[in-house]
Structures are given as structure tokens and as C-alpha cells.
Amino acid sequence: MRRTASGFEEIGWDEAYEEVGARLFEIREKHGNDAIGLYTGNPVVHDLGALLYRPVLQRALATRSLFNASAIDTLPKIVQTGLMFGRHFPLGVPIPDIDRTSYLLVIGANPVISHGSLMTMPDAPGRLKRVLERGGKVVVIDPRRTETARIASEHHFIRPGSDAAFLLSLVHVLFDEDLVDLGAAKDRVSGLDTVRAIVRDFAPGAVAEHCGIAAETTRRIAREIAAAESAACYGRLGTCVQEFGTLASWGCDLVNILTGNLDRAGGVMFPNAAAPVDAAFPRGKGFEIGRWKSRVSGQPEVEGMIPSSTMAEEMLTPGEGQVRAMILLMTNPVRSAANSAQLEEAFSKLDYLVAVDFYLNESTRHANMILPTPSPLEYANYEVGLYLLSVRNVAKWSWPAVPSPPDTQQTWEVLLQLSARLMGLGGTPLRDVDAFVVHGYAEGAVAANGDNGRWAGLTLEEVTQQLGADPGPERLVDMLLRVGPYGDGFGRNPDGLTLEKVQAARHGIDFGPLAPRLDEVIHTESGRIDLAPPTMTEDLGRLRTRMTPRNSGFVLIGRRDLRCSNSFMHNLPALVKGPDRCTLHVSREDAVRIGLEDGGAARVTSRVGSVVAPVEVTDDLMPGVVSLPHGWGHDAPGSQLRVAQAHAGVNTNILTDDRAYDAASGTAVLFGTPVTVVPEA
Numbered sequence: 001m002r003r004t005a006s007g008f009e010e011i012g013w014d015e016a017y018e019e020v021g022a023r024l025f026e027i028r029e030k031h032g033n034d035a036i037g038l039y040t041g042n043p044v045v046h047d048l049g050a051l052l053y054r055p056v057l058q059r060a061l062a063t064r065s066l067f068n069a070s071a072i073d074t075l076p077k078i079v080q081t082g083l084m085f086g087r088h089f090p091l092g093v094p095i096p097d098i099d100r101t102s103y104l105l106v107i108g109a110n111p112v113i114s115h116g117s118l119m120t121m122p123d124a125p126g127r128l129k130r131v132l133e134r135g136g137k138v139v140v141i142d143p144r145r146t147e148t149a150r151i152a153s154e155h156h157f158i159r160p161g162s163d164a165a166f167l168l169s170l171v172h173v174l175f176d177e178d179l180v181d182l183g184a185a186k187d188r189v190s191g192l193d194t195v196r197a198i199v200r201d202f203a204p205g206a207v208a209e210h211c212g213i214a215a216e217t218t219r220r221i222a223r224e225i226a227a228a229e230s231a232a233c234y235g236r237l238g239t240c241v242q243e244f245g246t247l248a249s250w251g252c253d254l255v256n257i258l259t260g261n262l263d264r265a266g267g268v269m270f271p272n273a274a275a276p277v278d279a280a281f282p283r284g285k286g287f288e289i290g291r292w293k294s295r296v297s298g299q300p301e302v303e304g305m306i307p308s309s310t311m312a313e314e315m316l317t318p319g320e321g322q323v324r325a326m327i328l329l330m331t332n333p334v335r336s337a338a339n340s341a342q343l344e345e346a347f348s349k350l351d352y353l354v355a356v357d358f359y360l361n362e363s364t365r366h367a368n369m370i371l372p373t374p375s376p377l378e379y380a381n382y383e384v385g386l387y388l389l390s391v392r393n394v395a396k397w398s399w400p401a402v403p404s405p406p407d408t409q410q411t412w413e414v415l416l417q418l419s420a421r422l423m424g425l426g427g428t429p430l431r432d433v434d435a436f437v438v439h440g441y442a443e444g445a446v447a448a449n450g451d452n453g454r455w456a457g458l459t460l461e462e463v464t465q466q467l468g469a470d471p472g473p474e475r476l477v478d479m480l481l482r483v484g485p486y487g488d489g490f491g492r493n494p495d496g497l498t499l500e501k502v503q504a505a506r507h508g509i510d511f512g513p514l515a516p517r518l519d520e521v522i523h524t525e526s527g528r529i530d531l532a533p534p535t536m537t538e539d540l541g542r543l544r545t546r547m548t549p550r551n552s553g554f555v556l557i558g559r560r561d562l563r564c565s566n567s568f569m570h571n572l573p574a575l576v577k578g579p580d581r582c583t584l585h586v587s588r589e590d591a592v593r594i595g596l597e598d599g600g601a602a603r604v605t606s607r608v609g610s611v612v613a614p615v616e617v618t619d620d621l622m623p624g625v626v627s628l629p630h631g632w633g634h635d636a637p638g639s640q641l642r643v644a645q646a647h648a649g650v651n652t653n654i655l656t657d658d659r660a661y662d663a664a665s666g667t668a669v670l671f672g673t674p675v676t677v678v679p680e681a
């Protein structure tokens, strides 16, 4: 779809590739590599071709202007686990062993709705209920009494953004009452004395008012976790997209480690995925952030990405390195990233915008060219990404459910076509370009798994020959599976895994529960888990300043819904029918105080914007907090989403502020935005 003065027109693939290739090439020649930005959206993790060919496009672009949905939702966890375990994301993320745990502390996550995220699992409600059936406990800490809280043993409100203080006070109790027990991490940690000294100030009584949790409750929870046969502390978005995301993420793992729950059954453990990404990307020891800083506001680089909150300023601020063209890979940033109004402006001013996306929506309407790739029902998939975060080690291939129409291009083909043109290989047959890609991956696999790794004697020739000649992501997955922990090692272990075997197992293959593997995981220079990385300890001053009593205004948090996936599932009638879900939740106490009525309307205003939303009065929200879901606001002129337009809703990211961020990681604050709320006539 090409944008013209009179709207979008359909053109052929070859013409589209020619134009996009030529325009990007020209912009790069004139303004340099960093002038082209790439934004990788959330659905990429579920499109195998997009996941495995995005790195190819990234290399072809050779730009530092790399933005990512992970740089919206996960940076604090990436920074925290990277610095503590020396591992690149997500290989150092300990996952709750939910099927065997006797105590699950859920802080800032709603797995009944989200299915877990950094604890990937089918049937989240069933698994949580079984913890209780086994005689265990599930405790939820959340400013909202969520769907997860409803099936938990107990729930406590917490003031948004105060989790770091609460978690450090749990750690305080562990030291104070002599409950610290390192378990498997014994002799494998450094910085224990630093942590002990830090948490001295965080007595439960000292943080109770700030957090809204009584000191006795905090002490009891700390004792229970320490006494439980096994326990896991799990934080997700509520402990990431907030003012102290890195400190809160750190607090979660300190609780896990200091109660002996790291790497033990029922605690938090490291998955051992069948197709591990590190099998093709060998890396040295250690983990560093801030190898460079973003051009305008000097935010640290993390794993090659810069925080997505810097996107608008990088596009709008003139000077060398200004982003003048963008590639949007399955993302809707003008609805999903902070400060939408500024982003709308930035996208409308670009010299060139390409979107790989199947919708003409709020973001892609700004594109000069939309390259539509198929829907998830049309492509085969293997969860290369999410199996690294899974609560069991499993492997399953899913086949396309419906065929694609003729003339469809898969996402990997589109990315490869663009990459080829950026590398000056526009005239080369795609097969040959793909052979080059496979060669690159195979070199990585041999370096990581050959003589220094699992499969002694493995050679490049062997790998490339046995992978066959069919281009596309399948042979790359085959390679990852074969060099992986259950693999056939290209013949060295004949009974081992190949893609063919995974594809033949209709219902997937189960390798069993998570197993201890701490020694394999720790990858710091010192060989120890760093309990007190300076990135965290140096941020404590900021936390202490915040703990002084605040003004009594409202803060805004988000809310997920079972029938939405971020911003893109509102165009399907079955998923939007029923009562309006894009409502502002307000506690009964606040509603009475400021004169809001259920079914009425409220005006919500932040530093950067203002919206009017329908009000739903609830008993499930902490007073002082209001909640609005994200991903709505489908009334943008020029988008072609007939169903979504009829259920437009309100865009909450008009209110979120790109300048409010977690200082340690640069992550924008999406939960905890200060707002005013007044009735709207």
C-alpha cells in the first residue's frame, strides 16, 4: 500500500521493494546510518520469520537508532538480570517454578489475564489454583484487586511506584530476623554485606506509609517466604514500567536469592529451551549498559537498544544523527508508547516511513509504504523467544491454520528483501541472499557449540550441508534445535532432536519441569552473582527522596483485558462486543469525594495531555489511583479499522509522559503518572 496525495493505493511487491530500497538507501547516503530508525513491536516475538530475520535487517541497517517494545516493557529486568547474572536477556531471567512452588508472591503482574509473560504458561488460572490446592499460598501485591488477586490467598494494595521500598523492607526483615539462607547460591554471590547495609534504612515501619502496607503485614510475608518449603517472587509490568523499575526488579530477585529459592524446585529456576538463541550468538562474559548514550537526552544503550521514550526526541531534534526515516515492524507506537501527541507529530514529519503491518491503523496511516505480511493464523510458528521464559521445558511446532492468499509474502521474505537492498544485493536471487544469512547463523552456532561447547568437532560444512537448501526460518530453527541441549548434534546424538521430530509430535514434546542449572547460567566476570551492582545502589538516593510524603493527587495506572492484545485486537467483532471496557476505574471513596458517578464522564489531565473517559466506580482500586487500559483510541482520521472505529475508546498514552522514566534503565513510566481527575459534564 503506497500513500499518495489522494490516499493509499495498492501496488505490486517488486515496485514496493524498489521504492523502499531506493528511498532508504538515499536517506542513508545523505544523512548517515543513524538517520534510519527501526522499531520492533511486540508481535514480532510470535512471528518466527520476523524474529529470526529482524537481526539480519538490523545488521543491514547498521544503525544505532534501534527501538523495541522490550525497551518499553522490559528494560529494567534486562538491566537487572544482566548486571546480576552477567547474562544477556532473557537467559538470566529466573522463572517461577509455579507447578511445584508452595508460595508465590505476585507483585505488579496479573497472570490470570496476561498468561504470565516472564513466566510463560498455558492455563495460568488453573496453575495458580493448584498452588492453593496443594496447600500453598498465592499473595498478590497490586494497587488493583485484579483477576489474579480474586483467586489468591490474599491481596494487599500498594501505592504505585513504591514496590522497591516494599521489597527492600522484606529483605530488611530477612537480615533483621536472621532468616537469610542462600541455598544453591551459597558461595556464588558477592555484595551480601552491601545489601545488608543498604536495607538497614528500609525497616517495614519506615516504609509503611509510603507503600500503604502495614509493617506487621510486611514482616509476616517475609517470615512466610523464608519458612516456606519453596517460594517464588514474581514481578512483571507493575515492577517494570514505573519510576523505580530497576530497583523493584532487583528487589524481587534479592528476595528469591536470599531465601534460598534461586535454582531450587518450587523456587525460581532457569529454563533450558530446546532452541536456545544463544546457540547462534556466542557472547563473552559480563554485561554492560551505556556503551553509548542516546543522542538527545543521553539515555543509556541497553543490548543495542535505546529506550523507546527517546523516539520522538530523536526524530524531532535537528542535528547530526537525527532520525529521518523509520521502519515500523509490527508496532503501533502512536498508541503504545508514552506521549502519543508528540509521537503523532514526529511520525508525520518524517522524510520516509515504512510499516510492515497488516493493518492501516493509527500509526501505519503515517507510512509512505505499508508492506502487509500475513496474520498469525497463516504462518507456521515455533516460540523461539517465549520458550526461554517458560515454566516447563517444552517444544511445539504450530502449523498454519489457514492458507495465505496468492501473492502473499511472509515477513521473513519482506525483511530479507529490504536487507538485500540495503546491502546493495538488490539484484541477487533471494535464495542466495538467504544462503548468506544461514551461513552467518551457522558460523555463530559452530563458534558457540563446537569445540568449546556441547558438540566437539562440529564444523561449518557439516551444519550448512545438513540444513538443506530451502530458504526461510525453518532451517534456522532446525539448526538451533540440533545444537541445543536436546539436539542430535548433527549426528553426534542420533536419538536427539531435529525440527522433523518436533514437527511430527502433534501435541509437542515435554522435556519435564525446570531443572537446576545455576552454574551454566552465571556469566559474570567474577563468576559470582552480583547482589549489589552500582547501577542499582547508585539509584537509591532517588528512591529515598521519593519516600518523603507526597502530594495527595491521583496517579494513573493501566489495565489489561483478556480479549485485547495491546492495541491490535479491537477490529474483530467477537473481541469487542459487550459493554465498553475502555473505562476509567475510580475507587468508590474517590468517586464520592470528587463527585464522579458510575456511567458518567471524567476529564483526566497529565503534564502532557488530557482525555475524557467514561467512569466505572469500583471497590477494587486503591483510593488515590485511577486506571485506564491502553491500546485504545481508534478514532484517528485515515485509519481503516471499521470495527475498531466503532469501539474507539480513549488513548491513555495521550497522558503518559515520555520525560518520566526509571533513571537506572531509561524506561518510560507507564504506571504511576500523576494526573488530575474532575467530572466532565
Ligand SMILES: Nc1nc2c(c(=O)[nH]1)N[C@H]1C(S)=C(S)[C@@H](COP(=O)(O)OP(=O)(O)OC[C@H]3O[C@@H](n4cnc5c(=O)[nH]c(N)nc54)[C@H](O)[C@@H]3O)O[C@H]1N2
Pocket: 040, 041, 042, 043, 047, 069, 070, 072, 073, 237, 329, 330, 331, 332, 333, 335, 336, 337, 356, 357, 358, 359, 361, 372, 373, 374, 375, 376, 558, 559, 565, 566, 567, 568, 629, 630, 631, 652, 653, 656, 670
Ligand atoms: N499505557 C500503557 N501503554 C503500554 C502498555 C501498558 O500497559 N500501558 N503496555 C506496553 C507493552 S507491555 C507493550 S509490549 C507495547 C506493545 O506495543 P506494540 O509493540 O506497538 O504492539 P501493538 O500495539 O500490539 O501493535 C502491534 C502492531 O502489529 C500489527 N500486527 C499484529 N500481529 C501481526 C502479524 O502477525 N503480522 C503483521 N504483519 N502485523 C501484525 C498490528 O496491526 C499492530 O499495528 O505497548 C506498551 N504500551
Ligand SMILES: Nc1nc2c(c(=O)[nH]1)N[C@H]1C(S)=C(S)[C@@H](COP(=O)(O)OP(=O)(O)OC[C@H]3O[C@@H](n4cnc5c(=O)[nH]c(N)nc54)[C@H](O)[C@@H]3O)O[C@H]1N2
Pocket: 042, 073, 107, 108, 109, 110, 111, 113, 114, 115, 116, 117, 141, 142, 143, 144, 146, 158, 159, 160, 161, 162, 163, 236, 237, 238, 239, 242, 557, 558, 559, 560, 561, 562, 563, 564, 565, 566, 671, 672
Ligand atoms: N490478554 C492479554 N494478555 C497479554 C497482553 C495483553 O495486552 N492482553 N499483553 C502481553 C504483554 S505485551 C505483556 S508485557 C504482558 C504483561 O503481563 P502482566 O505484567 O502480568 O500484565 P499487566 O496486566 O500489565 O499487570 C501489571 C499489574 O501491575 C499493576 N500495577 C500497576 N502499577 C503498579 C505498581 O506500581 N506496583 C505494583 N505492585 N503493581 C502495579 C496493575 O494493576 C496490573 O495488575 O502481558 C502479555 N499478555
Ligand SMILES: [Mo]
Pocket: 042, 069, 073
Ligand atoms: Mo509487553
